Amino acid sequence: MPRTKTISIVGAGLVGSLMSIYLAKRGYKVTIFEKRNDMRKMGAEGGRSINLALSNRGWAPLKEIGIDNEVKSMIIPMRGRMMHDEEGFLTFQPYGREGQAINSISRGGLNELLMNTAEKEGVEIKFEQTCLGINFDESLLFLDDNGSRKEVKSDVIIGGDGAFSVVRRLMQRTDRFNYSQHFIEHGYKELTIPPGAGGSFGLEKHALHIWPRGQYMLIALPNKEGSFTCTLFFPFDGDPSFSSLKTDEDIQQFFEKVFPDTIRLMPTLLKDYHSNPTSSLVTIKCFPWVKNKTVLLGDASHAIVPFYGQGMNSGFEDCRVLNQMLEEHNDDWDKVLPLFQESRKPDADAISDLALQNFIEMRDLVADEDFLLRKKIEAKLHDQYPKQWIPLYSMVTFNENMRYSEALHRGNMQKEIMDKVMSQPDIHKNWEKLDLNPLVEELNTKINS
Template identity: 70%
Template sequence: MMQNVEKIALVGAGLVGSLMAIYLAKRGYKVDLYERRRDMRKGSADAGRSINLALSNRGLRPLKEVGLNEAAKKMVIPMQGRMMHDHKGSLTFQPYGRLGQAINSISRGGLNELLMNEAEKLGVKIHFDHLCTGIDFEKNLLSFDVNGKEIEQSADIIIGSDGAFSVVRGFMQRTDRFNFSQYYIEHGYKELSIPPAPNNGFKIDKNALHIWPRGNYMLIALPNLDGSFTVTLFFPFNGQPSFDTLQTRDDVEQFFKEVFPDAYELMPTLADDFQTNPTSSLVTVKSYPWVKNKTLIIGDASHAIVPFYGQGMNSGFEDCRILNALLDQHQDNWDVVLQKFNETRKPDVDAISDLALQNFIEMRDLVADEDFLLRKKIEARLHELYPEKWTPLYSMVTFNEDIRYSEALNIGRRQKEIMDEVMRSPDIENTWEELDFKNIVEKLEV
């Protein structure tokens, strides 16, 4: 039997670490949250990570559980669908789900501050400038470098929430039989900007996630509260065209003018931004097991994913919710909870990891494809007619937080098989409205 757990140390005060600290403080634990950076609330730019994120149901539910739902909602701009921009700047809108369903653009920094403030209010002690330099998994000891001084801290439970390049995971990796992979895609990203219209107005529709799909690459834009849009170019590192071929200001201006003409008009600081802002890489990290004695890793530390399903933060927040639910269910018996979390959560994060990689192809290429758009139309109709029986994959992942990721992936695969068959019907473009929708939905039930 495990000894009494009183003191919990979290490494990494990002979004997931701060939310987990709140949950644990509310359960009555003494929580220390260690962060290698300085306090972001005292002003600092955080290079290399995205400025805004899409918060959806799986992220909202835990915020609701800890009572931060309303505060968070004041910080978001709902995006009801994708706004596609073609080569000529013509627009097409694709709703994400049913009326009232939306994903929410939110500032990473703003949300992180909200969570840290709440954590401190609940008695969590946040230790900034603490770089983790070692973990003794047997003795449950953490070492930190604090401004050049080495200190040691102990805890009954240690949780690593220190992101895709987790130091805690790094130490686990040195122990025997720890499975681990990191795979980079061929694309990187660079953040750019569309400034606000006069009086904090928005230069393009603010209630949409804007996409300029261009086959092998794409540009996207998410709105910010001040009227600006954060624009992100997802682009190959090498090849033609690529970051490699856009070397001079002229290269950049030429390329954008030609390929994203309507966006180009809205980006007066394009060439400067392009040269100043870093080009960042995109990695998928998998690891297992996530538990080593009394140390656990959560969020990006155990399962970093690419951003194309908008589920990185959302899945990390869901980790926190599920860990908390297991603590409820097992009366805070951490031995049991750590093992259950490890075993039951793994297939779900593997599922969203794969879905996120697949969705890049959908976003950058298929969203402008006739066949794909027709599939979406038919699936939307199926959902409209049988809302309880046929929910499109995107909606299951984004709006149905009661469906596990792994379940969504499986149902989605079955739906795809059925839709592949439907799409082979003769003259489907013109006859789809006459399909036997009842029969299609019933296939899913077998």
């Protein structure tokens, strides 16, 4: 397809905006249609600070498009998990080797940077234009443009319109389109720890804070101005749950009992609890992602629960992979689109499953003695055999050149070996004397068989 062809992207979210930059750099004429108004004029997130964990898979594309230096000035590196127990005692678990960190970044700030960069590259972003329909045979987009209906013809249409994608819903009406959605029993609510005096941080700045409590948890990520955005992941029903905490007294007593060290840090707890929404968490899987010249990217094709901090990162990786394929196949979209969905789907499924598993790890296991010992042994294995044995978290988070599906596969093999190690009697006493070499050899044999 000659480079002067036109591409329409539905959604100026994180993924749609990033993909538009890649495509504008390749020479396409790109227009984004976004249903909301321009967050740069209206202020993102209604004045609330909402942050995300950006890790290596998200960095790689930001570097490729040349905005990594700007992004660096927006992040706070988080070098590990800081666990808060019910007495308020703290334990720090590093995420990886020295220097490795995930990065807290403002969702609105990153989205604005991506939109500004897109416009500098010549992308046109049209706000308050909602996608209503698509004629897939003709690549025709039907839009609501401030109350009037409009048609736009393009060579390629990209659905970057998020978890409740209209583009995907329209594909669902076509033949042999598979779709599933699954809501977990937990929802989430954002709460705030405001900055201390002079913009100081009320908790350790370079950590992702977790209050693991078995069936639920609270987490907190730092913001540049000294505040923390906290998220309570909590069941919708049962006791305790969003439905059991009704009055100010219920909420106050619950936090005093279960998250005691947060009380002095959250002066607006009751106000935030009542005014911030309780939102649900969904996993969405579908296939195919491509219909003629329309393709889904990011949450539109694979919305996942947030417990691995990989939703945006995996969406950014979609953009990087699609761009690489266009490069390798001389922008032959007829070749690239089927290849893209075939190759990317197993990776999206892998991170979707890993994200669900990690909820159990975060809310429960991070405070479990066996789990902590397992982590220590794996860290030792990784120290001595850095190329052969890489903890699953590191493969997913810090290894942007390993596919998610491979990380999941290797992680499962490592888990089988570690399950045997952990079942040894007296392992808690003898772990330092363990002979690690046979474990690595067993792993190599499994990988090569």
